[in-house]
Amino acid sequence: MTQPPPTYLAPPDTVHEAFDDAAAAVARLELLYENAIGFLVKQFNAVMEGQRPITRIRAFYPEIRLTTTSFAKADSRLSFGHVAQPGTYVATVTRPDLFRNYLTQQIGLLLQNHGAPVRIGLSTTPIPIHFAVANRPGILVPQEGALDFPLRDVFDVPDLSTTNDDIVNGLLVEYPDGSRPLAPFTAQRVDYSLARLAHYTATEPPHFQNHVLFTNYQFYVDEFEAVARRALADPASGYSTFVVPGNQQITTADGVLQHLTKMPQMPAYHLKRPDGQGITLVNIGVGPSNAKTATDHIAVLRPHAWLMVGHCAGLRNSQSLGDFCLAHAYLREDHVLDDDLPVWVPIPALAEIQIALEDAVEEVTQLEGYELKRIMRTGTVATIDNRNWELRDQSGPVQRLSQSRAIALDMESATIAANGFRFRVPYGTLLCVSDKPLHGELKLPGMASDFYRSQVARHLMIGIRAMESIRDMPLERIHSRKLRSFEETAFL
Numbered sequence: 001m002t003q004p005p006p007t008y009l010a011p012p013d014t015v016h017e018a019f020d021d022a023a024a025a026v027a028r029l030e031l032l033y034e035n036a037i038g039f040l041v042k043q044f045n046a047v048m049e050g051q052r053p054i055t056r057i058r059a060f061y062p063e064i065r066l067t068t069t070s071f072a073k074a075d076s077r078l079s080f081g082h083v084a085q086p087g088t089y090v091a092t093v094t095r096p097d098l099f100r101n102y103l104t105q106q107i108g109l110l111l112q113n114h115g116a117p118v119r120i121g122l123s124t125t126p127i128p129i130h131f132a133v134a135n136r137p138g139i140l141v142p143q144e145g146a147l148d149f150p151l152r153d154v155f156d157v158p159d160l161s162t163t164n165d166d167i168v169n170g171l172l173v174e175y176p177d178g179s180r181p182l183a184p185f186t187a188q189r190v191d192y193s194l195a196r197l198a199h200y201t202a203t204e205p206p207h208f209q210n211h212v213l214f215t216n217y218q219f220y221v222d223e224f225e226a227v228a229r230r231a232l233a234d235p236a237s238g239y240s241t242f243v244v245p246g247n248q249q250i251t252t253a254d255g256v257l258q259h260l261t262k263m264p265q266m267p268a269y270h271l272k273r274p275d276g277q278g279i280t281l282v283n284i285g286v287g288p289s290n291a292k293t294a295t296d297h298i299a300v301l302r303p304h305a306w307l308m309v310g311h312c313a314g315l316r317n318s319q320s321l322g323d324f325c326l327a328h329a330y331l332r333e334d335h336v337l338d339d340d341l342p343v344w345v346p347i348p349a350l351a352e353i354q355i356a357l358e359d360a361v362e363e364v365t366q367l368e369g370y371e372l373k374r375i376m377r378t379g380t381v382a383t384i385d386n387r388n389w390e391l392r393d394q395s396g397p398v399q400r401l402s403q404s405r406a407i408a409l410d411m412e413s414a415t416i417a418a419n420g421f422r423f424r425v426p427y428g429t430l431l432c433v434s435d436k437p438l439h440g441e442l443k444l445p446g447m448a449s450d451f452y453r454s455q456v457a458r459h460l461m462i463g464i465r466a467m468e469s470i471r472d473m474p475l476e477r478i479h480s481r482k483l484r485s486f487e488e489t490a491f492l
Contacts, residue, residue, distance in 0.1 A: 008056035016121030022108035028120040029096040032062035040132040061092040061187040063123035074113040079481040081109030088179040092187035106491045129155035131191035183491040193297035201268035202245035209278035211467040216310035219456045229253045243270040288334035291415035299423035309463035312410040314433035324376040327429035330414035331382035331404040353428035360465035379407035383414030424483045
């Protein structure tokens with residue numbers, strides 16, 4: 001029986017091709033994606049020039065499919081790179097050029113662990129026109145009502161009903177056709193976050209590095225630029241470029257940067273290495289909402305680790321301003337993730353991250369062993385959504401903080417750690433005590449200035465040293481099995 005013709009204009013359909021070479025499979029993904037994007041851009045430009053189409057215009061994301069009929073057990077030490085049971089597994093793909101190294105690695109592990117080819121072809125998921133033109137300079141999608149016809153009558157637009165976190169939240173384990181997710185995010189979900197990242201950080205996604213530091217104060221940003229310039233002056237550092245909001249970049253220590261006069265909500269700064277193994281610093285500002293927003297979108301880049309290096313309220317009388325707090329547990333009263341990750345879910349400390357942070361503190365401070373206890377304490381960090389919590393009736397929050405054995409309180413760390421757990425991104429927290437409101441040491445302007453000048457450089461360097469230590473670890477070691485659930489995707 002002859003299939004009816006499609007009711008839309010699209011690039012020619014292609015058959016799925018089998019590949020037993022990861023690089024060749026990724027090259028095919030790139031070709032299919034570029035053909036689809038090129039088609040949409042060409043048709044969009046024609047429509048904008050007044051050529052009203054007589055039919056719908058559509059192109060599709062490429063996809064990866066793996067079918068295995070064996071229960072063969074892969075190396076149990078690996079937390080990724082294999083599927084648990086026979087079946088067909090599928091992932092739609094966007095920006096394969098941006099994710100080339102990631103895709104090559106993940107596909108290579110599938111081929112190695114299952115001995116079955118992957119099949120590359122077009123999916124049935126259309127590419128929204130907004131995402132298709134997002135990286136094309138000079139092309140803007142007009143607002144609804146600007147044209148004499150609804151844009152969605154001609155092109156596909158983002159569909160938020162299917163752009164969600166059901167896979168990582170464990171709510172989607174099987175598609176209607178019986179296939180299962182191969183990757184933690186769909187192509188539309190990735191495209192959505194790539195667009196959001198550029199908006200919130202004023203830097204393009206390709207600049208982001210595999211190791212991400214989050215902070216809640218501008219003082220860290222100023223010091224990060226100084227560190228970056230010193231690194232660029234040292235050929236042995238391995239760092240090649242420093243990028244600031246507005247996508248301005250320098251490659252030499254004396255390079256000139258014109259900082260934006262109007263900064264984005266969460267500016268990002270990137271100390272880059274040619275292999276992407278550099279360090280990104282994001283100033284998320286204050287509050288759990290910003291922390292969730294930043295990590296929601298950075299997660300699609302599949303970073304190797306993210307750490308919070310910010311300031312906190314010390315809760316113990318024995319602490320001094322400038323002391324460090326290494327979180328080994330989190331009290332979550334931030335509430336922004338309650339619908340995605342219930343508060344009864346424990347957020348474990350990750351041994352590799354904890355060791356890297358403690359070793360970095362020892363290296364930078366030149367204290368070790370028992371002496372390290374003079375300036376660092378390990379314990380529970382509480383995150384709350386009320387910045388002025390100390391003005392509340394003290395019998396409530398203070399009692400809970402005491403019962404949890406908390407040593408520090410902030411507004412971001414538990415959110416970042418919880419989203420790391422949710423997105424399977426290794427996480428950690430090292431905070432610096434900037435005030436002690438329970439003990440009469442409030443954060444006042446004069447005290448804060450002196451404190452910041454003396455502590456920020458040391459704290460930031462600890463975070464950088466920890467990330468450099470993590471960078472030297474094998475990927476399969478840093479991505480702990482404790483972050484994986486019963487039903488997991490093969491891709492990280």
